[in-house]
Amino acid sequence: MKLTYRRCGDYLLPDLGLTEKEQQPLGKYGRIRLNYLKEHRPGLFSSLLLSGKLMEHLHEIDATCNARLELLIPQMQTAEGVTEKLKATNQLEWVRHMNDIRHQAEEALLDELIYV
Numbered sequence: 001m002k003l004t005y006r007r008c009g010d011y012l013l014p015d016l017g018l019t020e021k022e023q024q025p026l027g028k029y030g031r032i033r034l035n036y037l038k039e040h041r042p043g044l045f046s047s048l049l050l051s052g053k054l055m056e057h058l059h060e061i062d063a064t065c066n067a068r069l070e071l072l073i074p075q076m077q078t079a080e081g082v083t084e085k086l087k088a089t090n091q092l093e094w095v096r097h098m099n100d101i102r103h104q105a106e107e108a109l110l111d112e113l114i115y116v
Helices: 028-040 042-051 054-080 084-089 091-114
Strands: 005-008 011-014
Touching: 028 042, 028 054, 028 091, 042 054, 054 091, 084 091
Parallel strands: none
Antiparallel strands: 005 011
16 A cells, blocks of 8 residues: 655645545445444444445445335235336325335345444
8 A cells, every 4th residue: 555645744644534435424334344343343433444444335335225115015015016106096095004014125225234
């Protein structure tokens, strides 16, 4: 790893910065994974942080969770018979079913990807 330095008065300070990927804000699942690593897996957290792969890992977890949700929710919708017809006839019932489906899918993702 080659570092460059800049002079600031009598001192040489390293030119450190974040990559574009590291500057992107974390999504919901990336933040949940970060908190889990800090609280329950401090060794893994430190290892990822010191190797410079923490943000990459968190962005990957966030993207994977979002992609899985996009696949799971429609599958669960068809399995439970939640259709546009139900939405047109009884919106509150449709919202209740969709909230249940979303919570079930998120809970499965948390167990599979976040809390490991």
